[in-house]
Amino acid sequence: MVLISSMNVFLSVPRKLVHARSINFSFFISMDDIEPPFEKTYPTLFHNSTAKANDERLVAVDEECQLPSIDLARLNFRSFDKWIEEMAEAASQWGFFQVMNHGIPQKVLESMRKEQMKIFHQPFRKKSEQNFMNLSADSYRWGNPKATCLKQFLWSEALHIPVTDISRLGDESNNPRSTIGLFSTKAANLAERLAEYLARNLKIKSSYFRENCLPGSSYLRMNRYPPCPPSFEVLGLIPHTDSDFLTILYQDHVGGLQLKKDGRWLSVKPNPDVLIVNVGDLFQALSNGVYKSVEHRVVSHPKVERYSVAYFYCPSYEAVIESTENIIEPAIYRKFSFREYKQQIQEDVRATGNKVGLSRFLL
Numbered sequence: 001m002v003l004i005s006s007m008n009v010f011l012s013v014p015r016k017l018v019h020a021r022s023i024n025f026s027f028f029i030s031m032d033d034i035e036p037p038f039e040k041t042y043p044t045l046f047h048n049s050t051a052k053a054n055d056e057r058l059v060a061v062d063e064e065c066q067l068p069s070i071d072l073a074r075l076n077f078r079s080f081d082k083w084i085e086e087m088a089e090a091a092s093q094w095g096f097f098q099v100m101n102h103g104i105p106q107k108v109l110e111s112m113r114k115e116q117m118k119i120f121h122q123p124f125r126k127k128s129e130q131n132f133m134n135l136s137a138d139s140y141r142w143g144n145p146k147a148t149c150l151k152q153f154l155w156s157e158a159l160h161i162p163v164t165d166i167s168r169l170g171d172e173s174n175n176p177r178s179t180i181g182l183f184s185t186k187a188a189n190l191a192e193r194l195a196e197y198l199a200r201n202l203k204i205k206s207s208y209f210r211e212n213c214l215p216g217s218s219y220l221r222m223n224r225y226p227p228c229p230p231s232f233e234v235l236g237l238i239p240h241t242d243s244d245f246l247t248i249l250y251q252d253h254v255g256g257l258q259l260k261k262d263g264r265w266l267s268v269k270p271n272p273d274v275l276i277v278n279v280g281d282l283f284q285a286l287s288n289g290v291y292k293s294v295e296h297r298v299v300s301h302p303k304v305e306r307y308s309v310a311y312f313y314c315p316s317y318e319a320v321i322e323s324t325e326n327i328i329e330p331a332i333y334r335k336f337s338f339r340e341y342k343q344q345i346q347e348d349v350r351a352t353g354n355k356v357g358l359s360r361f362l363l
């Protein structure tokens with residue numbers, strides 16, 4: 001079903017010892033010290049059979065799909081319109097596409113993954129310290145403290161880093177600041193470029209993004225999905241849409257990302273040579289529903305850990321998102337600021353456990 005790199009197979013041994021010299025202390029630590037205590041912290045969720053996730057996951061046919069491919073190297077003057085059309089079609093039919101020759105050197109992507117491994121292979125105790133890597137208190141996240149059933153639980157850990165915080169990153173693991181900073185700058189350039197191309201097709205002012213997305217308004221999320229016994233019936237990341245304009249995602253060989261298309265979950269074929277781009281809620285609103293912010297989730301591998309890093313291309317809180325109506329299609333969403341959108345999500349999550357999202361803003 002999935003491709004497994006030899007490196008990941010190596011890391012899949014659950015009680016494996018990890019050599020920690022590279023992270024400033026020279027002894028072996030066990031995988032048990034690294035893993036967040038999912039089961040121990042939520043015993044009733046995991047050991048009460050009525051709390052099982054139920055979920056389509058159990059019955060879903062694990063169908064693999066190849067995302068539409070957009071090759072940035074093919075971009076030249078003669079084929080420009082056709083190229084934009086292909087990308088716009090992928091954004092409206094799939095909400096996802098993969099980008100080849102994307103301009104982020106493979107070396108940067110590899111270093112990024114190495115940094116991620118070093119960061120997440122530190123003891124759980126350390127990762128959950130208040131000022132881990134000199135970041136703000138809720139940057140390191142795992143599971144879902146608010147989950148009342150397994151369906152809401154996340155079998156994963158993540159480091160959530162606003163771009164403005166990259167300069168604060170401590171050098172716990174061999175100075176990750178420069179690698180993460182470089183990845184972030186390159187991903188920002190790529191996101192801006194792609195957003196401008198997609199805007200052109202809709203007659204949105206191409207300077208819209210440069211004016212509204214300031215260098216510090218986006219953020220990064222580094223994800224690690226520890227191996228998860230299938231009997232737990234829990235997802236690595238529960239179904240969601242992203243609350244941004246575009247997401248640039250780099251995933252490793254393991255696979256597990258799934259997207260919903262025509263009511264079915266499809267697995268995205270992993271390919272670390274490409275970047276995955278998906279449309280977020282804000283672009284769906286801005287495009288008046290033409291581009292789709294599609295639900296996606298992650299199924300953890302039973303034996304192998306998986307890594308991904310997402311760059312969320314966001315505007316400043318004051319930016320206003322207004323649907324681009326035309327004579328045939330009046331606006332379907334009311335105008336809102338990004339601040340309003342974030343606040344509404346927080347309120348809904350607090351009250352219902354779910355994000356709700358764009359449907360709140362329908363006219």
Ligand SMILES: O=C(O)CCC(=O)C(=O)O
Nearest residue numbers: 221223251257298308310
């Ligand atoms: O890990 C993945 O492939 C997806 C991550 C994702 O959807 C997210 O961080 O929002």
Ligand SMILES: [Fe+2]
Nearest residue numbers: 240241242296
């Ligand atoms: Fe996502």
